[in-house]
Amino acid sequence: MDKYAEISVFLSVVDEGSFSAAARKQEMTPSAVSKLIARLEQRLSVRLFERIAGTIRLTQEGERFREAGMHVVRAMVDAEDAVHLRAADISGVVRIHTALTTAKYLIAPRLPLLMDRHPRLRLDFVLGTERADFIRQGLDVAIHSGQPTELTLVGRPLMLRPWVIAAAPSYLERFGSPAEPQELRHHRCLNFTIRTQWNNWTFQDGSDVKAVDIPRHIGANQGELLRTLALQGLGIVRLAHFNIAADLQAGRLVPLLTQFHRQSEEDRFYLLYPGGRSLAPRVRAVVDFLAEQLAQDAPQPA
Numbered sequence: 207m208d209k210y211a212e213i214s215v216f217l218s219v220v221d222e223g224s225f226s227a228a229a230r231k232q233e234m235t236p237s238a239v240s241k242l243i244a245r246l247e248q249r250l251s252v253r254l255f256e257r258i259a260g261t262i263r264l265t266q267e268g269e270r271f272r273e274a275g276m277h278v279v280r281a282m283v284d285a286e287d288a289v290h291l292r293a294a295d296i297s298g299v300v301r302i303h304t305a306l307t308t309a310k311y312l313i314a315p316r317l318p319l320l321m322d323r324h325p326r327l328r329l330d331f332v333l334g335t336e337r338a339d340f341i342r343q344g345l346d347v348a349i350h351s352g353q354p355t356e357l358t359l360v361g362r363p364l365m366l367r368p369w370v371i372a373a374a375p376s377y378l379e380r381f382g383s384p385a386e387p388q389e390l391r392h393h394r395c396l397n398f399t400i401r402t403q404w405n406n407w408t409f410q411d412g413s414d415v416k417a418v419d420i421p422r423h424i425g426a427n428q429g430e431l432l433r434t435l436a437l438q439g440l441g442i443v444r445l446a447h448f449n450i451a452a453d454l455q456a457g458r459l460v461p462l463l464t465q466f467h468r469q470s471e472e473d474r475f476y477l478l479y480p481g482g483r484s485l486a487p488r489v490r491a492v493v494d495f496l497a498e499q500l501a502q503d504a505p506q507p508a
Contacts, residue, residue, distance in 0.1 A: 210282065213275040215242055216254065220264065220272055221358055221481065264357060276360055276481050283484045297326035298488040303338040303348040304331070307429045308475075311448045313349075316499045324491050335400055335427060340480060346489045348478040349496065360481040362493075364500040367473045368447040371407070372459040376439035384442070387411075387418045387466055394423035394441035396432045407444055409466035475500060 218228035219239065229236045247254050254268035264272060304313070309331055321327065332338075338348035340359070354361040373383075377394075384390050387409040397420055398405050408417045423441045426432050429449055436443040436450075437458055443450075453459040477496055479489065 210278065212242060212246055213278055215239060216246060217272065217275055217279065217481070219243065219255070219262070220268075224262065269357075272357075272481070279484060283490065295326075296324045296487050296491050297328075298486070299328045299330055300346045300488050300492045301330045301332055301344055302492070303334065303343060303345045304350065305335050305429070306333045307446065307449045308349055309333060310430065311451075312500060313496070316495075319499075320492070320495050323495070324488075327488060327491065329492070335398075338478065346479065346486075347492055347496070349475055349500075350478065351473055351475055353476055354478050358480060359478050361476040361478055362497055364475040364477055364497065366469065367475055368467075368469060369444055369473065370447050370450060370454065371442060371444045371462045372436065372450060372454065373442040373462060374437055374439040374459055375457070377436075377441065378460060380439070383460075383462060387416065387463060390418055390420055390442065393421075395420045396424050396426075396435050396441040396443040397422040398427060398429075398432070399425035400427045408468050408470070409463065410468035411466060415468060 215228065215232055215234070218231050219225060222228045222231055225239045225243070226236045228234075229239045232239065243254065250267075250271070252267040252271075253265050254271055255262045256265055302309075302313075317329070332343055332345065337350065338345055340348070349364070351367060353363075381393060384393060387407070390407070399422075405420070406417055407420050408415055424435055426435070429445050432443050433445055433450055433453070435441065436445075437453065442462065443459075447454075450459055454461060477493060477500070479485065479493055485493065
């Protein structure tokens with residue numbers, strides 16, 4: 207068996223979660239799959255899986271091999287698609303999961319270009335702030351912050367998402383501006399009601415990172431509503447820069463505590479899609495487009 211076929215079997219084991227399920231997918235016997243993985247581990251001189259009480263999980267070396275193997279598979283798929291499929295031929299529905307603000311401010315302004323490239327493509331957006339459930343929701347692609355924890359998903363890093371603390375001029379005229387993060391405890395603040403790291407307002411004070419327990423005056427599970435509440439002068443809000451960039455430029459919102467701004471790698475967007483198998487051309491077209499448009503240094507659309 208050639209090395210590409212070995213990688214395909216290995217990725218099937220990762221994707222399916224067991225040797226027997228991978229064997230059925232690859233039309234092999236479980237013993238043949240087990241022997242192939244054993245030979246692969248022997249050739250690489252590492253253990254790719256931990257076998258514990260009838261279950262398997264990737265070792266650190268196995269995780270690195272999975273990532274490298276996915277690059278090989280994607281390269282092979284891209285090479286075949288380049289020969290067999292023109293952009294105009296790509297068709298079908300792609301279901302995308304992300305937050306409302308991400309879809310509205312980052313993806314929607316770029317969609318005319320995608321639809322011009324692939325006029326027969328159709329998109330269905332599934333909006334929500336919860337983590338994507340690919341199987342239950344029938345998803346093809348998702349965009350969320352933070353690396354995926356699921357072994358069945360590939361996570362391609364995209365742009366960082368800077369956060370801004372801001373308030374409307376009417377609020378600041380009435381209640382004043384906080385000079386230090388701790389003063390937020392005495393202000394009316396707007397925050398998320400969902401359980402998320404977005405509720406943690408952290409600040410950089412010299413070499414120290416400090417978190418402030420923020421009192422929630424009004425809460426919501428969508429950033430777009432928090433933006434509207436802030437524009438009404440109802441409190442101080444912490445939102446992604448792309449969410450309120452136009453408001454900051456127009457003076458409808460005023461940035462606060464900028465000297466304590468902290469940028470964390472946890473705020474990086476990731477493009478998520480199923481791994482361990484070849485992507486359909488319609489999904490590959492969307493994945494490549496979003497990765498291109500939301501690259502790590504991608505400028506914000508006007």
